[in-house]
Amino acid sequence: MEVLALLCIVSVAFTGLTRGAGLLPDGPLNAAVGEEVMFTTTLAPTEIPFISVAWTFGDKPIITSNVENLTEPEYEGRITFFTSTGYLQLRNLSFNDSGEYRVTIVPRGEQQKTGTTRLDIYAPVSNVVVASNTTDLAEFNSTVRLSCSSSGSSLSVLWLNGSSEVTESDRVQLTDGNFTLTILNVSRFDQGPFRCHVFNPVSNGTSDPVNLSISLSVSNVVVASNTTDLAEFNSTVRLSCSSSGSSLSVLWLNGSSEVTESDRVQLTDGNFTLTILNVSRFDQGPFRCHVFNPVSNGTSDPVNLSISYGPENINLTKSPSQEYFEEGTDISLICSAVSRPAALFYWFLNGDKLSDTGSELRLMNIQISHSGNYSCQAFNPRTLRDETSQPSVVSVLERISGSSVTPSTNLPIEGKSVNLSCEAAGSGSRMWMKDGSYLILADNIALYDNNRVLSFRPLTKTDSGEYSCNISNPVSSDGASYNMVVNYGPENVQIAGPSEIRVGETLTLTCSAESTPSARYNWTLDGAEIHNSSVFTKDNTGLSDSSNYTCHAMNNITGRTSSAVHELSVTAIPAQTSGCSAGCIAGIVVACVVVCAAAAAAGGGYYIYTRKKRAKSTGDEGQDNTAYSGSQELNYADLMSFQSKDGVTVQLGSQNNSSKDARDRVDNSRPATSSPPTYDVHMQRMRSAAQPDANGAQIYAQIRNS
Incomplete structure (x- = not known):
């Protein structure tokens, strides 16, 4: 290994x-x-x-x-x-x-x-494109320049015509580093397709092909016809076009209009042959053959055809020209047509032939039964051809009258359904409006029976208003209106008034509610009815008047009742707290005796009630005060000021709480119902106070000086 x-x-x-x-x-x-x-x-x-x-x-x-x-x-x-x-x-x-x-x-x-x-x-080769200064060329008379462009680096170019490489010759030039190919005096063999092949050491690319259209010039354009005398719809004609040139295209003209293929018109032999079957009046010409290629064109001399025709171009008119007519109107229908010889005219109503003939049909004092589609037919006895006009609509309408808007109930109530029906004599379209504006349908509003019935399911209070129904047709119009008041409520019951007052003040509570018609009101307190109008008033309130006051609102039409509760708190006037000691109070009592005598001599004085207390039976002590028991009130007064003989007002005690003084002013409207307590009783209550202090002496001095 x-x-x-x-x-x-x-x-x-x-x-x-x-x-x-x-x-x-x-x-x-x-x-x-x-x-x-x-x-x-x-x-x-x-x-x-x-x-x-x-x-x-x-x-x-x-x-x-x-x-x-x-x-x-x-x-x-x-x-x-x-x-x-x-x-x-x-x-x-x-x-x-x-x-x-x-x-x-x-x-x-x-x-x-x-x-x-x-x-x-x-850089790789990309975006290889060939651009030509032209692609439509005339043989031996045109020069073309092809330019190659590409992205990349270190590029080389090779031109191809089909699969063969293009090389320079006396007519072919390669310039700009072979990126431009110029061909002089092009021939039919230079039509391409031409491609530009670009390459470098890492990639290559070839453009899309560019084809050149090289044509011979057009010349010797001629039209030949097999016949020129024709009978409309019974004859056929064949027109042939011939021309010299290459890459030829043919366009046939009838006058200035192009001839196109149809069930009667045939174009064969590359459009060089025009065949017209069953020729018509409009096929008379003049016919021309226009031959062209990309570099030239030519047009033949005109050829006219002689054609017996008719009827054609049929036309039906009304006088007056409108579509809708009121009963009793007179109208005329006139029919015309182009025909050789002159045509015969027949009349039809809704496809049924009438007994009337001739170019004019007169309708006198028309009625609704005359309504329908009128047409006329023109007939040529020589060509055995007929033509029927487009129908002309005649609509006879009755004048609209007697319009009315009727509700399904005379007492529309919120939450229930009601229909408004728009009726009139005569037919027409209906348009609904509310308060002068076009009616906008809401979720609870719908139209039925071609807008004849306006339905509210259910009614809302906002549906109140004036509803107008306008009925119209092209010859008349009429309208009617209905003022609908939607009964609703009561709802949103509210009570306006104080939630807290003092003993002796007047209570006023006002009840309101949204309701049509206006609601009736009553008041209950602890389940018992106390009043039956929207405003509840109670004078001289007491502590026992603190409670929840309920206002009931009732609508006699809707049969509905709604209520609201108002909580009231009655408070007692808080007792004054004196800053004086027991001695001060004793001094004030002595001063009161002197001041009372002085006030009597001066002719007047002012008393302020500062405390209210329920009288109690005194038993065996002192005077019998039974007159102060029950609902009577016993008032103790502190003398706050008096007027001296020279008119000067003397203030007694501290004046620090002006708002309290205002509340404590005596209610002179109340009549005295009994005598004040005895002196012994009063002194018994005063013994609980301390001895007079310096403040009492100062007050007494002030009284004396006055």
């Missing part, structure tokens, strides 16, 4: 003495841009790693392999190194990769081996 390996190494050593220095294949190597190349060595694969391998490009290292592989950054991801053979694969080639490559390999147990080769990079 070792001998075989040694023989292989020796064989490689002796057979590798080439330009690659015995290690690399002969160069140069050719590759295309963007492709890849494999640098192979002449070494056989070995399981024993090489001591070292180094690939370089010019003076720049590519990869070095000894203990590990070291790849230069610019070659990362572009190369693959094969450790068993020393092969190097280089990918994504560019023009910059062209140059000399060297490899140095040190096999284990052997001397260093070195090889060099060259790599040439080419």
